[in-house]
Amino acid sequence: QVQLVESGGGLVQAGGSLRLSCAASGLTGLVYTMAWFRQAPGKERDLVAAMAWSASKTYHADPVKGRFTVSRDNPRNTVHLQMNSLKPEDTAVYYCAADLGALLHTSLRDYDYWGQGTQVTVSS
Numbered sequence: 595q596v597q598l599v600e601s602g603g604g605l606v607q608a609g610g611s612l613r614l615s616c617a618a619s620g621l622t623g624l625v626y627t628m629a630w631f632r633q634a635p636g637k638e639r640d641l642v643a644a645m646a647w648s649a650s651k652t653y654h655a656d657p658v659k660g661r662f663t664v665s666r667d668n669p670r671n672t673v674h675l676q677m678n679s680l681k682p683e684d685t686a687v688y689y690c691a692a693d694l695g696a697l698l699h700t701s702l703r704d705y706d707y708w709g710q711g712t713q714v715t716v717s718s
Contacts, residue, residue, distance in 0.1 A: 596620035596707045598690045603712030606680055610716070614675040616690030616709055621671055627693040628666055629653075631702060632686035632714075639689065639702055643675060646698040653698060657675035657683075680716045689709040 602614040614630065629644035643664035644653045652664060661680075666673040673690060691705035699705070 596692070597608045598692060598707055598709035600688065600712040601718070602710045603688060603714045605715045605717065608680060608682055608716055608718050610617060610680050611676070611678045612680065612714060614677065614688055614690075614714075616673045618673075618690075618692060618707075621692060621707075622624060625696050626706075627698050628690045629693065629705065630664060630673070630675045630707075631689045631691055632684075633689070633711075634686040637686075641700050641702065642688070644698055645673065647696055651698045653700060655688075667702065677714070682716045682718045684714060685716050686714060688714050690696040700712075 597619045600616045625647045627646045630642045631639050632642050633639040642655050645664045645666050661678050663676045689711045690709040692706045692707040
């Protein structure tokens with residue numbers, strides 16, 4: 595059974611930093627892309643960042659480029675999202691997701707497994 599468990603969310607002031615982590619279980623021996631999505635109230639779930647298995651391909655959405663960095667530790671089946679210079683508009687529930695295979699997809703429909711989400715709130 596595959597499980598993705600996020601941690602690291604919370605309340606932070608604008609300009610601050612948070613580091614999200616996602617631990618995957620049940621995927622040992624498989625190749626998969628890992629990604630972070632976020633969903634603010636009343637809005638769609640959008641891709642924030644993703645990293646392919648080989649780490650040779652990464653994606654960061656335009657609103658977070660230069661501020662957020664995705665990384666992964668394959669032996670530990672974890673992915674992280676370092677978020678710096680946070681803004682109030684970054685407030686959302688952040689979801690970890692896994693997509694089986696070596697390709698990096700940007701559509702949430704391509705992702706096979708999802709975590710339960712972690713709340714990030716940035717106060718002004």
